[in-house]
Amino acid sequence: MTKIAYEEALRLVETLPGWELEGETLRRQFTFPGFADALAFVVRLGFEAEAADHHPDMRIEYKRVTLEYTTHSAGGLTNRDFEGARGAAALAARMAG
Numbered sequence: 474m475t476k477i478a479y480e481e482a483l484r485l486v487e488t489l490p491g492w493e494l495e496g497e498t499l500r501r502q503f504t505f506p507g508f509a510d511a512l513a514f515v516v517r518l519g520f521e522a523e524a525a526d527h528h529p530d531m532r533i534e535y536k537r538v539t540l541e542y543t544t545h546s547a548g549g550l551t552n553r554d555f556e557g558a559r560g561a562a563a564l565a566a567r568m569a570g
Contacts, residue, residue, distance in 0.1 A: 474544055474551040482550045489558050497549035499542040499558050503565050511538050514568055518561055527553045529561065 477485070486494045492501045505511040511533055518540075522528045530541040540561055542554035 474547045474553060476544070476547045476549040477551060477555075485555050489555070489562065491562065492558055494550075497543050499550065499554050500539065501558065501562070502537055502539045503561075505536045505538070505568075507536050508533075510568070511536050514538055514565060517568070518564055521560060521564065522557065525553075525557065525560075527557050529557055 482494055486492055486499065489499070489501075492499050494500075503511075503514065505514060515531055515533060515538055518529070518531070527544075532539045540558070542557050543549065544551040544554055
């Protein structure tokens with residue numbers, strides 16, 4: 474995996490509504506109706522991340538889930554991080570649905 478230049482990461486994050494770039498990390502917080510919904514999202518995303526062999530850092534705070542993507546082995550952001558972010562947002566939208 475090749476690390477994306479910071480300028481390219483800035484351009485790509487603009488295509489991901491709700492996501493922000495903090496240094497070499499993509500971050501977004503999702504809010505669900507309650508804890509069980511937040512937990513269900515994390516479990517489903519966990520299985521998807523495992524299948525893709527690319528895992529975000531996840532934090533649950535009651536009904537809020539914060540995700541952070543970066544590729545540690547590449548020393549920053551790669552296309553896989555942006556793919557993961559798109560997939561996570563799509564999953565959240567399907568669950569809200």
